[in-house]
Amino acid sequence: MTGLTHLNKRGEANMVDVTDKACSGRLARARGYVRMQPATLEMISLGRHAKGDVFAVARIAGIQAAKRCSELIPLCHPLMLSKVEVQLTAERSDSRIRIDSLCKVSAQTGVEMEALTAVSVAALTLFDMCKAVDPDMVIDGIKVLEKEGGKSGHWSADGETKV
Structure with missing residues (x-):
């Protein structure tokens, strides 16, 4: 593992300088879940x-x-994203919504934070819209599944790494 890149030599918070890094196509996928009562899942799955x-709102x-x-x-660096996709899938057997995101960019830095933010805010939106009928919902399991591009190449949570 490398050192923390967001700290300068004095240990102060610092935005990483990516000026000399080459632009490359970058991709990140993230996932998270919102667990809820089966009746809540059924209600929103049926559009009721x-x-x-x-x-759609999430x-x-x-x-x-x-x-x-x-x-x-x-x-975080401001990025001109070329693709953002958010998919929500009802998983009835586990009484939860799976949220998957995909972010793409051609830039000097990666898009993991954008993918995680997409999942997080979609989950918070689901919670906000349903809290009156199910205040006991749980948001969990938010993580990066995959990233590719840049000097480090391809990485995935299942252990597959290609440079």
């Missing part, structure tokens, strides 16, 4: 929530959040 299409919130990531995370 009084607030409307919960999945998807758009996640996409918008990825685009605004550098405004939310202090040391």
Whole structure:
């Protein structure tokens, strides 16, 4: 493992200088879950929530959040994303919604934070829209599944790494 890149020589928070890094195509995928009561999952899966299409609102919130990531995370670089995708899948057997994101960019730095932010805000939006009917929901399991591009090449959570 390398040292912390967001600290300068004096140990102070610092935005990483990517000036001399080459632009390359970069991709990141992330995933997270919102666990809920089976009745809540059924209600939103069938589009019967009084607030409307919960999945559509959460998807758009996640996409918008990825685009605004550098405004939310202090040391993130602003990126001109070329692709943001957020998918929500009802997993009835586990009474949860799986949220998957994909972010792409051609840049000097990666898009892991954007992918994580997309999943996080989509999950928070689901929670916000459903908290009145199910205040006991749990957001969990948010993690990067895969990243590729740049000097480090390809990495995946299942242990597959290619440079």
